[in-house]
Amino acid sequence: MTLGSDVSGMTATAASAAAKGLSIVVPVYNEAAGLDGLHQRICDLAKTLRQRYRLACEVVYVDDGSADATLSIARSLPADAVDVQVVSLSRNFGKEAALMAGLDHARLGAVMFMDGDGQHPPDLVEQLVRHWIDDGYDVVYTAKAHRDNEPFLRRVAVHGFYALINWGARQKIPEDAGDFRLLSPRAVAALRQLPERNRFFKGLASWIGFRQIRVDYEPAPRTHGVTTFSAARLLGLSIEGVTSFSVAPLRFASLLGVILAGGAFLFGLSILWEVWTTGKQVPGYPSLVIGLMTIGGVQLIMIGIVGEYIGKILSELKARPIYFVAEHSEKRFETDKADD
Numbered sequence: 001m002t003l004g005s006d007v008s009g010m011t012a013t014a015a016s017a018a019a020k021g022l023s024i025v026v027p028v029y030n031e032a033a034g035l036d037g038l039h040q041r042i043c044d045l046a047k048t049l050r051q052r053y054r055l056a057c058e059v060v061y062v063d064d065g066s067a068d069a070t071l072s073i074a075r076s077l078p079a080d081a082v083d084v085q086v087v088s089l090s091r092n093f094g095k096e097a098a099l100m101a102g103l104d105h106a107r108l109g110a111v112m113f114m115d116g117d118g119q120h121p122p123d124l125v126e127q128l129v130r131h132w133i134d135d136g137y138d139v140v141y142t143a144k145a146h147r148d149n150e151p152f153l154r155r156v157a158v159h160g161f162y163a164l165i166n167w168g169a170r171q172k173i174p175e176d177a178g179d180f181r182l183l184s185p186r187a188v189a190a191l192r193q194l195p196e197r198n199r200f201f202k203g204l205a206s207w208i209g210f211r212q213i214r215v216d217y218e219p220a221p222r223t224h225g226v227t228t229f230s231a232a233r234l235l236g237l238s239i240e241g242v243t244s245f246s247v248a249p250l251r252f253a254s255l256l257g258v259i260l261a262g263g264a265f266l267f268g269l270s271i272l273w274e275v276w277t278t279g280k281q282v283p284g285y286p287s288l289v290i291g292l293m294t295i296g297g298v299q300l301i302m303i304g305i306v307g308e309y310i311g312k313i314l315s316e317l318k319a320r321p322i323y324f325v326a327e328h329s330e331k332r333f334e335t336d337k338a339d340d
């Protein structure tokens with residue numbers, strides 16, 4: 001692996017890009033209504049990339065146990081300018097697992113993650129590809145340009161989440177970064193080497209390092225349907241993300257313990273001082289109850305936090321596969337037709 005930071009390195013990157021290609025991984029869960037339209041846009045994009053960068057493209061649709069016609073529609077999509085793989089999981093495993101399945105099946109070197117609901121505009125892909133091929137970046141990630149249209153509480157929660165997960169971290173996860181990202185072949189190889197089962201792609205893609213660049217974009221509205229990520233599910237994902245990625249909550253627990261113990265010690269000293277100087281009996285009942293309740297509550301929360309980590313250790317230890325593939329089909333695009 002070369003660093004690719006000097007001119008010759010970049011030429012090498014461009015050359016290998018031309019020799020290989022780009023796998024677009026699209027997780028789809030009940031996206032039947034918009035899939036045809038999305039595929040059409042991806043095919044148009046693939047034609048452009050083939051002409052301008054001599055880049056071969058493949059699209060990997062990962063059907064995450066959809067209950068509607070998503071799978072049959074995906075199977076019927078034509079290999080027009082792209083190779084099409086359809087990987088159908090045995091049930092709904094969640095988006096992170098679907099992305100992992102896509103990553104495992106991607107064959108063409110570089111990988112691009114894109115949502116199946118039309119919110120990640122294929123038109124932006126060319127810009128991301130340019131950063132990879134022309135500028136030699138390894139991780140080209142996109143971030144929401146702004147969150148003006150989101151409720152205030154949600155913005156506060158998101159900010160708190162990133163503050164917590166990045167607390168004390170050497171490699172910070174960029175705030176607002178989404179799953180819409182392009183990974184160069186060596187970044188893909190690095191991601192594939194990570195052995196953990198609890199995956200949080202935004203975090204991992206940042207953690208691997210290499211040359212990274214941010215591209216701001218405005219997410220399009222969903223072409224159909226509604227989001228599957230409710231507030232409760234987002235909270236679950238946040239706990240998942242933080243516990244599988246950082247030990248900040250544990251450190252926070254220790255710190256809080258030190259602060260509380262210190263406070264209690266000072267409080268004890270002040271009582272001693274009062275008794276000593278005034279000779280009065282200090283009425284103890286309310287302060288006792290408050291002290292007990294504070295310590296009791298804090299301890300329960302901290303046991304809960306430790307429990308989250310123990311749960312994580314258990315699931316890593318069980319070492320179960322992240323997903324099962326029920327069906328896999330593929331269609332190859334005949335390259336000779338393209339060269340006519």
Ligand code: UDP
Nearest residue numbers: 027028029064094095098115116117227228
């Ligand atoms: N998705 C998935 N499995 C799930 C939930 C969602 O593969 O269990 C896919 C979904 O089809 C879409 C992407 O993940 O392509 C993002 O989902 P969604 O649009 O609901 O999330 P949001 O854009 O609101 O974050």
Ligand code: MG
Nearest residue numbers: 115117119227
């Ligand atoms: Mg969406």
